[in-house]
Amino acid sequence: xxxxxxxxxxxxxxxxxxxxxxxxxxxxxxxxxxxxxxxxxxxxxxxxxxxxxxxxxxxxxxxxxxxxxxxxxxxxxxxxxxxxxxxxxxxxxxxxxxxxxxxxxxxxxxxxxxxxxxxxxxxxxxxxxxxxxxxxxxxxxxxxxxxxxxxxxxxxxxxxxxxxxxxxxxxxxxxxxxxxxxxxxxxxxxxxxxxxxxxxxxxxxxxxxxxxxxxxxxxxxxxxxxxxxxxxxxxxxxxxxxxxxxxxxxxxxxxxxxxxxxxxxxxxxxxx
Numbered sequence: 001x002x003x004x005x006x007x008x009x010x011x012x013x014x015x016x017x018x019x020x021x022x023x024x025x026x027x028x029x030x031x032x033x034x035x036x037x038x039x040x041x042x043x044x045x046x047x048x049x050x051x052x053x054x055x056x057x058x059x060x061x062x063x064x065x066x067x068x069x070x071x072x073x074x075x076x077x078x079x080x081x082x083x084x085x086x087x088x089x090x091x092x093x094x095x096x097x098x099x100x101x102x103x104x105x106x107x108x109x110x111x112x113x114x115x116x117x118x119x120x121x122x123x124x125x126x127x128x129x130x131x132x133x134x135x136x137x138x139x140x141x142x143x144x145x146x147x148x149x150x151x152x153x154x155x156x157x158x159x160x161x162x163x164x165x166x167x168x169x170x171x172x173x174x175x176x177x178x179x180x181x182x183x184x185x186x187x188x189x190x191x192x193x194x195x196x197x198x199x200x201x202x203x204x205x206x207x208x209x210x211x212x213x214x215x216x217x218x219x220x221x222x223x224x225x226x227x228x229x230x231x232x233x234x235x236x237x238x239x240x241x242x243x244x245x246x247x248x249x250x251x252x253x254x255x256x257x258x259x260x261x262x263x264x265x266x267x268x269x270x271x272x
Contacts, residue, residue: 015040
């Protein structure tokens with residue numbers, strides 16, 4: 001077996017669905033020694049044979065999303081012949097849909113990335129997140145569906161971008177004791193304000209690493225526990241005033257935090 005093991009992503013579309021599932025699985029096991037190799041878009045049976053042959057040679061396995069029935073059947077047969085584990089990511093879900101709703105699949109690869117209204121909504125949301133990142137323009141706080149607030153290094157920006165890729169308009173605002181929050185931050189119907197918090201010791205480590213990356217002394221007050229406690233205390237007061245929901249992001253991934261926010265957003269009454 002090779003030192004680095006491989007999961008092969010095979011798709012007749014873009015391959016992002018299978019890769020996302022593989023990455024989620026890898027996170028459960030650490031996955032430091034595992035790499036992903038994507039084959040997409042696969043067009044014919046010869047390419048399927050190539051993927052399976054390489055997976056067999058390297059003792060890897062395959063995660064595939066093939067909507068064309070002939071390619072899916074070829075993958076199953078070739079994988080069985082060469083003793084390679086091949087995981088059909090879409091097949092069981094499609095079959096469940098057919099069995100339950102009597103639907104008929106379009107069998108068109110890449111529909112996830114079709115240039116439909118949802119696609120343009122996601123693009124608009126990403127542009128919105130960039131424009132109103134880090135409190136650049138307080139007007140974004142009035143237009144956003146979700147407003148993220150918190151002190152520096154609580155993952156506001158990456159979380160904003162992640163939610164934007166789900167089509168959510170997100171603005172974020174850093175809370176700094178020396179700066180009074182803008183009036184536009186006030187709670188309003190249809191707007192979800194979420195306060196992000198973190199344990200002091202964990203934040204001190206993150207800020208020290210950030211200073212190191214920037215070539216600045218790690219002894220700067222920015223990374224001191226005293227300064228961090230002051231900032232978190234100020235942020236708590238702001239969050240108390242707003243009565244907003246809070247999430248401790250200390251041991252949560254971006255995906256986990258986003259899932260909580262999306263659930264809260266779905267539970268909100270529709271804006272009249």
